[in-house]
Amino acid sequence: MTRSNAVIHGHRHSIRLGARVLIGVLVLVGILMLIGVGVVRRDAASLLQSGSLLELLGVSGGAIVVVLALVGVYSVMVDFVFWEGWMQSFPDASGLFVGNEEKQSSHRHFLVYLDGIHQSEENHPPRVQEFLNCLESEIDNDSLLVKGIEAYTITNVGLRAASYSRWFWQWLFSLQEHHPSGFVQFVCAFCIQANNVIKVGISSDRRYGPVMNYELALKIARRLEALGFHPSHASRVVLVGYSGGAEMAIGTAEMLQKLCCSSVQVISICGVFSGNAALESIQDVAMVVGSKDPVAAFGRLAYPGRLSLLPLTNWNRWQRTHSLHRYLIDRMSHNGSSGPFSVAFRQQVVAAICRELERSLVSSSPG
Structure with missing residues (x-):
């Protein structure tokens, strides 16, 4: 091993060790803070008093705020580490689609589904999987639906199998699934979605x-390459993003278009997105929205760049030169029994996506 390789290997080991120590300390501090109140209040009956409950809630709330802030810093640091090439899995984009001419797929349209913030692994929840099966049966034969993209991790695996933090997420998932306390299960699920x-x-x-x-x-792009995608044969890539997945789709669209050398289209389902991303070269963006979706409505307020009061934002500049297509579904909410994956509205959402695919294909055809 050369000296430079040894230095890089040392950096990797130090970062991984530091991340594990940091997370372990945070978890330990949080537990000690919560137990500390109980130690001070020696008898269990005193914990039921209003002053003790307020103190416990205050300590718990403060711990959650601190942990969320540090998790945010950790997320940025992990992206930086990956970008700098300090992880062995850093991929090279220069050889994308080279050699795919011989084994290229017969499909010309590739639909890539990006799930919402509930996603924790490559496999989709049963209700989402049923929706995707329905969509897959309705699209044309020359279209391929790509499932199982983990939009919230760096590598091609879910949180359970992420090499840099596998131990922590497996422990958290185990608590969420098997701990007898409902409160502990809720906290673990909250941390995963956070x-x-x-x-x-x-x-x-x-x-x-x-x-x-x-x-x-x-x-x-690497998943499309594995499926036989090649720019010389493929007509387009369609990113279908649900909820927070819409932000990931819109943020990724222009870069993916450059990597794939093929047009990229975005369809959001109950999308929560900022509109901050560069969209100058993206021609088609469509929104499938529910009339009773409070989450998507709040998302528009949370991201003021989508408001018409700010005409110079990326989103509003794009809309001045392009047509945004909206498909409103009456009485549909964001999730659950009245959400887009429910039996009541699943077919309507699939029909709206298929209408948009057909419309955009006709509008892009010459003559």
């Missing part, structure tokens, strides 16, 4: 977003 929410926030950020969006674009 990681994905932070990733959505990073994607919308003008400083760090391009780094993470490029990583996701490269991940999608």
Whole structure:
């Protein structure tokens, strides 16, 4: 091993060790803070008093705020580490699609599904999987639906199998699934989804977003390469993003278009997105929205760049030169029994996606 390789190997080992120590310390501090209140209040009955409950809630709330802030810093650091090539899995984009001329796929349209913040592994929840099966049966024979893209991790695996933090996420998932306390299960599920929410926030950020969006674009491009995609044969790539996945799709679209040398289209389902991403070269963006979706409505307020009061934002500049197509589904909400994956609205969402695919294909045809 050369001296430079030894130095890089040392950096990798130090970063991994430091991340593990940091997370372990955070977990230990949080537990000690929560137990500390109980130690001070020696008898269990005193914990039921209003003053003790307020103290416990205050300590718990403070611990959660600190942990979320540090998780956000950790997420940015992991992206930086990956970008700098300090992880062995850093992929090279220069050889994409080389050699695929001989084994290219017969499909010309590739639909890539990006899930919402509930996603924690490559496999989709049953209700989402049923929706994707329905969509797959309705699209044309020359279209291929690409599933199982983990939009909130750097590598091609879910949180459980991420090489740099596998031990922590497996421990958290184990607590979520098997711990007898419902409160502990809730906290663990909250932490998992908080990681994905932070990733959505990073994607919308003008400083760090391009780094993470490029990583996701490269991940999608490599999956398409494995499926036989080649720019000389493929007609387009369609990114279908649900909820926070819409932000990942819009943030990734232009970079993916450059990597694939093929047009990219975006379809959001109950999308929560900022509109901060560069969209100058993206021709088609469509939104499938529910009339009773409070989450998507709040997302528009949370990201003021989509408001018409700010005409110079990326989103509003794009809309002045392009047509945004909206498909409104009456009485549909964001999730659950009235969400887009429910039996009540699944078919309508699939029909809206198929109408948009057909419309954009006709509008892009010559003559």
